[in-house]
Amino acid sequence: MGSDAKKTELVPGTLEMLILKTLERNAGPMHGYGIAHYIKRISNDVLRVEEGSLYPALQRLALKGWVKSEWGPSENNRRARYYKLTPAGRKQLKQEVADFERVLEAILRVVQPT
Amino acid sequence: MKMMDKLSQLWRRLLFYARRDQFDRELEEEMRFHLEMKARENAEAGMEPLEARYAAVRQFGNQSLLREVSRDMWGFRSLETFFQDLRYGVRMLMKNPGFTLIAVITLALGIGANTAIFSLTSALVLRPFDFHDLDRLVWIYETAPQQGDFPSGMSPADFADLSRQQKVFANLAAFRGSNSNLTGVGEPERVRNFEVTAEFFRMLGGEAALGRTFLPEEEQAGRGQVAVLGYGLWQRRFGADPKIVGATISLDEKAYTVIGVMPERFDFPKPVELWTPLTLSDEAWNERREQSLQVMARLKAGVELGQANAEVETLAARLAEQYPQTNAGRGATVRLLRRKPGNEYSEVFLSLLMAAAGFVLLIACVNIANMQLARATSRSREMAVRAAIGAGRLALMRQLLAESLLLSLLGGVCGLLVSYWLLDFIRGSFPLDQVQYIPGWESIRVNERAMIFTLVISLASSVVFGLVPALQSSNPNLNEALKEGGRSDGGAAGGQRMRKALIVAEVALALVLMVGAGLMVKGFARMIEKQQQGFDPRHALTLRATLPPSRYADERQIAAFHRQAQERLSALPGVESASSTSFLPGSDAWISTEFQIEGRPAPPPGQERVSSYQQVGADYFRTVRIPVIKGREFSADDVEGAPLVAMISETLARRYFPNEDPLGRRVKVGAPEPATPWYTIVGVAGDVPRFMIDREMQPMLYLPNQQLSDRNAYFVVRASGAPMAALPAVRAQIAALDDRLPLYEIKSHEQVIADRMAGLRLVAALMVMFGALALVLASVGVYGVMAYAVSQRTREIGVRVALGARPQDVLRLVVGQSLKLAALGLAIGLPVALALGRVMAGALYGVVALDPLTFVGFTMLLTGVALLAGYLPARRAMRVDPMVALRFE
Numbered sequence A: 001m002g003s004d005a006k007k008t009e010l011v012p013g014t015l016e017m018l019i020l021k022t023l024e025r026n027a028g029p030m031h032g033y034g035i036a037h038y039i040k041r042i043s044n045d046v047l048r049v050e051e052g053s054l055y056p057a058l059q060r061l062a063l064k065g066w067v068k069s070e071w072g073p074s075e076n077n078r079r080a081r082y083y084k085l086t087p088a089g090r091k092q093l094k095q096e097v098a099d100f101e102r103v104l105e106a107i108l109r110v111v112q113p114t
Numbered sequence B: 001m002k003m004m005d006k007l008s009q010l011w012r013r014l015l016f017y018a019r020r021d022q023f024d025r026e027l028e029e030e031m032r033f034h035l036e037m038k039a040r041e042n043a044e045a046g047m048e049p050l051e052a053r054y055a056a057v058r059q060f061g062n063q064s065l066l067r068e069v070s071r072d073m074w075g076f077r078s079l080e081t082f083f084q085d086l087r088y089g090v091r092m093l094m095k096n097p098g099f100t101l102i103a104v105i106t107l108a109l110g111i112g113a114n115t116a117i118f119s120l121t122s123a124l125v126l127r128p129f130d131f132h133d134l135d136r137l138v139w140i141y142e143t144a145p146q147q148g149d150f151p152s153g154m155s156p157a158d159f160a161d162l163s164r165q166q167k168v169f170a171n172l173a174a175f176r177g178s179n180s181n182l183t184g185v186g187e188p189e190r191v192r193n194f195e196v197t198a199e200f201f202r203m204l205g206g207e208a209a210l211g212r213t214f215l216p217e218e219e220q221a222g223r224g225q226v227a228v229l230g231y232g233l234w235q236r237r238f239g240a241d242p243k244i245v246g247a248t249i250s251l252d253e254k255a256y257t258v259i260g261v262m263p264e265r266f267d268f269p270k271p272v273e274l275w276t277p278l279t280l281s282d283e284a285w286n287e288r289r290e291q292s293l294q295v296m297a298r299l300k301a302g303v304e305l306g307q308a309n310a311e312v313e314t315l316a317a318r319l320a321e322q323y324p325q326t327n328a329g330r331g332a333t334v335r336l337l338r339r340k341p342g343n344e345y346s347e348v349f350l351s352l353l354m355a356a357a358g359f360v361l362l363i364a365c366v367n368i369a370n371m372q373l374a375r376a377t378s379r380s381r382e383m384a385v386r387a388a389i390g391a392g393r394l395a396l397m398r399q400l401l402a403e404s405l406l407l408s409l410l411g412g413v414c415g416l417l418v419s420y421w422l423l424d425f426i427r428g429s430f431p432l433d434q435v436q437y438i439p440g441w442e443s444i445r446v447n448e449r450a451m452i453f454t455l456v457i458s459l460a461s462s463v464v465f466g467l468v469p470a471l472q473s474s475n476p477n478l479n480e481a482l483k484e485g486g487r488s489d490g491g492a493a494g495g496q497r498m499r500k501a502l503i504v505a506e507v508a509l510a511l512v513l514m515v516g517a518g519l520m521v522k523g524f525a526r527m528i529e530k531q532q533q534g535f536d537p538r539h540a541l542t543l544r545a546t547l548p549p550s551r552y553a554d555e556r557q558i559a560a561f562h563r564q565a566q567e568r569l570s571a572l573p574g575v576e577s578a579s580s581t582s583f584l585p586g587s588d589a590w591i592s593t594e595f596q597i598e599g600r601p602a603p604p605p606g607q608e609r610v611s612s613y614q615q616v617g618a619d620y621f622r623t624v625r626i627p628v629i630k631g632r633e634f635s636a637d638d639v640e641g642a643p644l645v646a647m648i649s650e651t652l653a654r655r656y657f658p659n660e661d662p663l664g665r666r667v668k669v670g671a672p673e674p675a676t677p678w679y680t681i682v683g684v685a686g687d688v689p690r691f692m693i694d695r696e697m698q699p700m701l702y703l704p705n706q707q708l709s710d711r712n713a714y715f716v717v718r719a720s721g722a723p724m725a726a727l728p729a730v731r732a733q734i735a736a737l738d739d740r741l742p743l744y745e746i747k748s749h750e751q752v753i754a755d756r757m758a759g760l761r762l763v764a765a766l767m768v769m770f771g772a773l774a775l776v777l778a779s780v781g782v783y784g785v786m787a788y789a790v791s792q793r794t795r796e797i798g799v800r801v802a803l804g805a806r807p808q809d810v811l812r813l814v815v816g817q818s819l820k821l822a823a824l825g826l827a828i829g830l831p832v833a834l835a836l837g838r839v840m841a842g843a844l845y846g847v848v849a850l851d852p853l854t855f856v857g858f859t860m861l862l863t864g865v866a867l868l869a870g871y872l873p874a875r876r877a878m879r880v881d882p883m884v885a886l887r888f889e
Helices: A015-025 A032-042 A051-064 A087-111 B002-018 B020-044 B049-060 B063-073 B076-095 B097-126 B156-165 B199-204 B231-238 B305-322 B344-378 B380-388 B393-428 B448-473 B478-482 B493-530 B555-570 B620-624 B650-656 B723-737 B749-756 B758-792 B794-802 B807-843 B852-879 B882-886
Strands: A067-073 A079-085 B137-143 B169-177 B180-183 B189-191 B193-196 B226-229 B248-251 B254-261 B274-277 B294-299 B331-336 B540-546 B575-581 B592-597 B610-616 B628-631 B645-649 B666-669 B679-685 B700-704 B712-719 B744-748
Touching: A015 A032, A015 A051, A015 A067, A015 A079, A015 A087, A032 A051, A032 A079, A032 B020, A051 A067, A051 A079, A051 A087, A051 B002, A051 B020, A051 B049, A051 B063, A079 A087, A079 B020, B002 B020, B020 B049, B020 B063, B076 B097, B076 B393, B097 B344, B097 B393, B097 B448, B097 B758, B137 B305, B156 B169, B156 B305, B169 B199, B199 B294, B226 B231, B294 B305, B305 B331, B344 B380, B344 B393, B344 B448, B344 B493, B344 B758, B380 B393, B393 B448, B448 B493, B493 B758, B493 B807, B493 B852, B540 B723, B540 B749, B555 B575, B555 B712, B555 B723, B575 B620, B620 B712, B645 B650, B650 B679, B650 B700, B666 B700, B679 B700, B712 B723, B723 B744, B744 B749, B749 B758, B758 B794, B758 B807, B758 B852, B794 B807, B794 B852, B794 B882, B807 B852
Parallel strands: B193 B274, B226 B254, B610 B700, B645 B679
Antiparallel strands: A067 A079, B137 B294, B137 B331, B169 B193, B169 B294, B180 B189, B180 B248, B226 B274, B248 B254, B540 B712, B540 B744, B575 B610, B575 B712, B592 B610, B592 B666, B628 B679, B645 B700, B666 B679
């Protein structure tokens, strides 16, 4: 990660949720770079996904059966690994988002001035 | 759901592990792709191509760390270590072939015994029938005080009422066995026929392989001349004729149309050969006294056994109130189909055998744990080196457990072979004509469930014999063990203590098992002996014939046949005497009835006098060699028209005529009211055993078959020579009377009893086998530990001898230690064995809880083993030259 960029740490435990959500929003399969790029773009450069955590996270999701991967040609005609959401992943995402919103709401209630 | 997730995760993990090289390559390619994309992004942002590439790599971070993390994610590391442990274990086991061989054989015997008994239990007790939803199928019995409250059949009228009033069963079916003579094609033959209601097949889910089963309307009298063939009969008798449906066969000389053939696996109730519809007249359906029907049912979905039981009890109580004359005291009970009354003994035997096999395996595990501990001592340096170069305790333990795992899996595989052999032995030890009555016998084999069971006990064994040594030796004392020339006995004190404790446990286990086996075998011997008391089965040929009602409709015809047959058989050369009877002593089958004594009021309903009874021919007592104690036995003059006579057994005389002479008194069988004739007692015969499980002799009533005939009879022929040699002549004589009459169950009387005892003998043989195995394993175990302990003390013994100890002092030292261990083991084992004896005496006939010979004998035997196990190594140690011993290290 470039030291010049303004660095924002991801809230711990949210990376997987972000990946799943990204895959859900884009309907079609995406490769790792695409996922990282997308998260960065959509969050207006606030959230940056480190490659060092992105790929292990993708492996973890594959192990748990929440994403599936297959190789396919990329936009620059190279072979790339594309990830796709599975039904189990979709369910998991719903669960995680719900949990996250609940926690976020709670946090906001604590930090916001009354 | 959770479980499935875990399983599919494990599956993906293994799949990936198998393709881990591809995984690495793909991850590599994915990262390369990512870097390229990143570099392009940087270039588009205006960087020089080379700079863009460097920046991408920089931003990417530590690539090999990422690789490691990804691989860990899939748990490759632990899998890799696991396989490495196993590889290493294989190498260690191959380096010690002697140890490996002994351990595997020991384990194979223990595991094999367990797998075999499990397979037996699974086939005979857990799943004896191949019906879907087996545990919803039940028997419904009536219990009658006349039958000693033993579960018995149901009367047709009670069955009809029960069917109408019950709300807990989805189906109800009744049947009764009625063997018939099958004639027409080839030799006349006695076939096992069961008359069943139409619901019978539907309830059991039995579909015909050819044709169909019965329709409800075929239960009506006059419409029931149809038959469904069993697979065996169809094959054997009709050459598997595919066009058999529609053909006519002759049963008891009446024509029946074959409407179907059942598939091979449908053989219920054993030993069925064909089924006909149960057709009862309206009058017969009103019969309430005779409990002639067997009743089965399928529980409605959601109905529990207890609920059904409560319902039939209530209904039975209502019937008892409505019909006190017949039903007073009569109850009803529901049992699982697979738990037929009378089968309880199989369950008791099998659980005892299972326990014995479990003990054998435990003893085997203790032996292997001991060997492992001994090996661990010699491997302490290896362990220390591994620990010194950085293996944690967990890693050492994992390594040792992997070795144990390998051993136990090898033992399990060989154990399967042992169990195949043992099951072959078990199958071969049962006579065929007994097997045909045993549900589930054909399915005795090592099935998938037995395989899983074997795997589970193998793994459990590896924990039992592997954990203690692993804990012990994974904690090496580095300083001691690594010192060059460090004493090998120094750090092993803990190991020695543990090994001694194991020996104590082993002796205790062996004692309990041996005493249990001994008590059981002696109990069986008593039971078998009892079953042959009071008569003499030697030199007697027995065979059975049942006269078909079509040709022997009249009682007189039956009596005449029996009389003529007896005359003809008695006259044969080489035959001392011959007679006939409805039941054979020692055959474990009898009928009981209530009976009346003239001049005494009938007891109130529910407390009737009960006796077994049978009809016998003239000369019966002389032929079977039952002593006549008082009066006379039946003669050729006791025929129809002559005064009616009866004989009673000693027990009946004692119980019902305690202080008077029974001779001249008159009795009759059956209910009090009908005007049946009285029979005058003319003789008292010695007692003969009734059922194997009876704890005491039971009353018995004999009537002459010339005055009260019985179409079903055994002929007994006492030969002066070998009984079977008389068979051709006997056959010829009977054929001369009736050449269409099939003879069956042809055996010597001794064989009848032996076949009946086959189950007991098998259980006894297995028990002896397990007990002997326990003794051998325990002896080897104790000897091994003592020999090892002595070899460890060679130096100490040398010092003692050098200081002037005499050989007998050394002997006392070593033997004393061995005896002390054995004594401790016996002290723990004896109370357990005593408790076991008491439990067994309560459950099994013939077992005496406090059998001094068994207890003292086996205690002495094990003491002797300990003595020898101490003496042999001690003698070796005494011979050692003290100078050699002192230089030992």
